[in-house]
Amino acid sequence: MLVYALVAGLLFGLYFSLVGIGLNLVFGVMRIVNLAHGDFLMLGAFIAVGVSALAGLDPLFAVPLAFVVFVLVGLALYYLLVPRLQGSVDPEMLSIILFFGLSQVIEALTTIAFGTSERSIASNELGKILAGLRVHVFGGEADGPVELFGQSFPASWVISAAVSVVAILLVYLYLYRTRLGTLTRAVMSRREEAFATGINVDRVSAVAFGIGLGLAAVAGVFTPFMFGSVTPAFGEDATVTSFAIVVLGSLGNPIGTALGGVVYGISYMVVQTYLSSWADLLPYVLLILILLLRPSGLLGRRVRVA
Amino acid sequence: MVRHLLFVVAPLIVVFAVLPAVYENHLMLFNFVVFLILAQGVNVIYGFTGYLPFGYVGFFGGGAYGFAVMVMHLHASAPVAVLAAGLAGVVLGLLLSPLLRLSGAYFAIANLAAALAVLHFVANPALEGITRGPYGVSLTATFNPNAAYVAALLVLALTMATVVFLKNSRFGLALQSVREDPVSAAMAGVNVVRMRVIAWLASALIAGLAGGVYAWYVSVFFPDNVFSSTFSIFAIVFALFGGVATIVGPIVGVLILYGVYNLIGFTTPQYFQLIYGLLIMGLVLFLPAGLVSLATRRGWHVP
Numbered sequence: 001m002l003v004y005a006l007v008a009g010l011l012f013g014l015y016f017s018l019v020g021i022g023l024n025l026v027f028g029v030m031r032i033v034n035l036a037h038g039d040f041l042m043l044g045a046f047i048a049v050g051v052s053a054l055a056g057l058d059p060l061f062a063v064p065l066a067f068v069v070f071v072l073v074g075l076a077l078y079y080l081l082v083p084r085l086q087g088s089v090d091p092e093m094l095s096i097i098l099f100f101g102l103s104q105v106i107e108a109l110t111t112i113a114f115g116t117s118e119r120s121i122a123s124n125e126l127g128k129i130l131a132g133l134r135v136h137v138f139g140g141e142a143d144g145p146v147e148l149f150g151q152s153f154p155a156s157w158v159i160s161a162a163v164s165v166v167a168i169l170l171v172y173l174y175l176y177r178t179r180l181g182t183l184t185r186a187v188m189s190r191r192e193e194a195f196a197t198g199i200n201v202d203r204v205s206a207v208a209f210g211i212g213l214g215l216a217a218v219a220g221v222f223t224p225f226m227f228g229s230v231t232p233a234f235g236e237d238a239t240v241t242s243f244a245i246v247v248l249g250s251l252g253n254p255i256g257t258a259l260g261g262v263v264y265g266i267s268y269m270v271v272q273t274y275l276s277s278w279a280d281l282l283p284y285v286l287l288i289l290i291l292l293l294r295p296s297g298l299l300g301r302r303v304r305v306a
Numbered sequence: 307m308v309r310h311l312l313f314v315v316a317p318l319i320v321v322f323a324v325l326p327a328v329y330e331n332h333l334m335l336f337n338f339v340v341f342l343i344l345a346q347g348v349n350v351i352y353g354f355t356g357y358l359p360f361g362y363v364g365f366f367g368g369g370a371y372g373f374a375v376m377v378m379h380l381h382a383s384a385p386v387a388v389l390a391a392g393l394a395g396v397v398l399g400l401l402l403s404p405l406l407r408l409s410g411a412y413f414a415i416a417n418l419a420a421a422l423a424v425l426h427f428v429a430n431p432a433l434e435g436i437t438r439g440p441y442g443v444s445l446t447a448t449f450n451p452n453a454a455y456v457a458a459l460l461v462l463a464l465t466m467a468t469v470v471f472l473k474n475s476r477f478g479l480a481l482q483s484v485r486e487d488p489v490s491a492a493m494a495g496v497n498v499v500r501m502r503v504i505a506w507l508a509s510a511l512i513a514g515l516a517g518g519v520y521a522w523y524v525s526v527f528f529p530d531n532v533f534s535s536t537f538s539i540f541a542i543v544f545a546l547f548g549g550v551a552t553i554v555g556p557i558v559g560v561l562i563l564y565g566v567y568n569l570i571g572f573t574t575p576q577y578f579q580l581i582y583g584l585l586i587m588g589l590v591l592f593l594p595a596g597l598v599s600l601a602t603r604r605g606w607h608v609p
Binding site: 033084089090092093094095096097100101102103104105106107109111236237240243244247278280281283284287288291292 | 360422426427535576582586
């Protein structure tokens, strides 16, 4: 049972890393608290439902679609909202309220469009185009569970975790191996100095914001498989969970989020296994404890206290 | 101070005391009073110290459950249980006072997480023997909406008096100086930490008492009802919309926005959600200091 909890925790944790990484990128670059993060996750899930139910395609096709659509949405939202916000007295505080408003708008529009009922996708829909490859690698049946360390897990969990690893690697390559990524890191560490050296801070930030929302939507594609179903109201809990993961890894350090997600996933699964009625409390208690005891997160250096 | 009590607080209380006799939707009137209390409670902490209590509902729900536990297990009378609800708010406030070490967004998020933690704690099936867990409470012994309405008016009067005090006292002025610049305020001899904690506990007490009278009035509720984030959000938005750190700002906010909500909200909540979402965004982008700033910008004095 412990092995199962640990491996399931790792699979969930890799997925949780993807859930948090976009939020952290946005905060790190812009010092903006995106309280609507969970709602972009929810929208990604609805894209997956649409691709699967309306087009009859493998939900994996929703991954590039969700990413491209939400990068564009992010660019548009950035230029619409952020410059005006950055000019105000207290951008960080006001961003909380602004993005809370945005999250309400998204939730309301989604409810108006799709109603409040739960949407789900049959678990064997995910990765059906890869079924042949899967049988080749893991053995077993084309739409059955996957064997790992002598335990069997839903194939959709393994696929979500695998896509998350690829996405996080791509974020890493973007930040550390591309020119725009280097500029992004410059803006993250010293915004004013980056501006003074002639970096187009607005353009760098807009791209980071777009990528952040795109990653949230990609994580959302897998939400119906990890949590069973999704409703327009899913966003709020997802936002708080994302913050728990991000703070765990340390705010402003996107790669730390990968670690934060795994730690969170494993502890969640272990509590779920041994103390199931208390598992819902975990993200909140963890978030508060980390903020109080180690506000810089597991990998952080800077301390953010008054 | 006397002027504010006489010309702002007293008329408000009198109007809400008389209204039930001429208007039959008592639940709506009661909700107006509850939101007036909560918006002013947010005003006490956010308006005067700058801490944004995103999980303000934690104290409210904690108060409601404090009331319920007193009635269910100790068979307390309703007024005693309301006082216990206020105490529950203060105790929660004390437990969470380390959060005041966090600044800005970190405080707001930690406070939100704290409210959700209290919700999941109360709603835990493992605590069914104490809180009835997720199954909700039904308090028939204390059911008395008229008395609960009067109690709510008393809590409102107390809350308003607190805001009037903050607005007119050296204490309130010192708090606002801390909000603007904690370092200079500390150098000027203001005991920053103690004052923040006092404002924080006052605001927790207000929300706890509000939760107590709410539990008394509705008498049947579930954890999701009394911990609904709607309470935090509405209270914050109402207070901000009118303008914080003033006496009349939150009142104006509640009367206008909750009035609009009651006109359109009940049949199609998602449309109200859409409207207030857009309203919040517009507020932050174009009028961050609230409606009263329209008046103060022209040099009018707003209490």
